Amino acid sequence: MPIYFYESDIGKIGIAENCGRITNLYFSSDMIPQNMQIYETPVLKEAGQQLKLYLEGRLKKFTVLLNPEGTAFMKQMWSLLCEIPYGTTVSYMDLAIKIGKPNAARAVGLANSRNPIPILIPCHRVIGTNGSLTGYRGGIELKKKLLELENGKEYGYF
Incomplete structure (x- = not known):
């Protein structure tokens, strides 16, 4: 699964995706799973750009597709x-x-x-x-x- 890290005003943020949908966001204090491959996909690049705009106060709603795992x-x-x-x-x-x-x-x-x-x-x-x-x-x-x-x-x- 790809993950890519972005520098931000709130520290280093890792964003992961699977099959074109965001699955995880990691803060610098989080443990990153070992099976991740570090590279930027178009979906991760878009998520990183949206996160940047949000943190600048210029985006109010995220539009990237999400697929969180849970019950x-x-x-x-x-x-x-x-x-x-x-x-x-x-x-x-x-x-x-x-x-x-x-x-x-x-x-x-x-x-x-x-x-x-x-x-x-x-x-x-x-x-x-x-x-x-x-x-x-x-x-x-x-x-x-x-x-x-x-x-x-x-x-x-x-």
């Missing part, structure tokens, strides 16, 4: 995450209610934490019910930075 529930949650509009946040509870399972906020959180394509699948837009910035694979500071980028203002803790 049916995880895929359902990741699909819902892609529906959260740029510049807005929702809580884990909001998502649990949206799928008709108000007691599933923890399962929603677990699915969020297993998102293999952060940023492109915007799990950073999910916050605690009280407005707190909860866990993020790239770290809370990165989550805060992404929310500030999208909101055009500093994002504080409530």
Whole structure:
């Protein structure tokens, strides 16, 4: 599977694809699987360009095709995450209610934490019910930075 690394304002980002669809995004602190081959495909180049434009505040919706691997529930949650509009946040509870399972906020959180394509699948837009910035694979500071980028203002803790 091809992977290619891009330098960005948030550090080195690895993007992987399979059969023309993005499968993973890796932060510099993530472990990269050994079976990856480092080379840039047209799909990876487009994803890298879209990520660059997003981080510059010039792109609000990614259009590259995605194919994250996970359970049916995880895929359902990741699909819902892609529906959260740029510049807005929702809580884990909001998502649990949206799928008709108000007691599933923890399962929603677990699915969020297993998102293999952060940023492109915007799990950073999910916050605690009280407005707190909860866990993020790239770290809370990165989550805060992404929310500030999208909101055009500093994002504080409530």
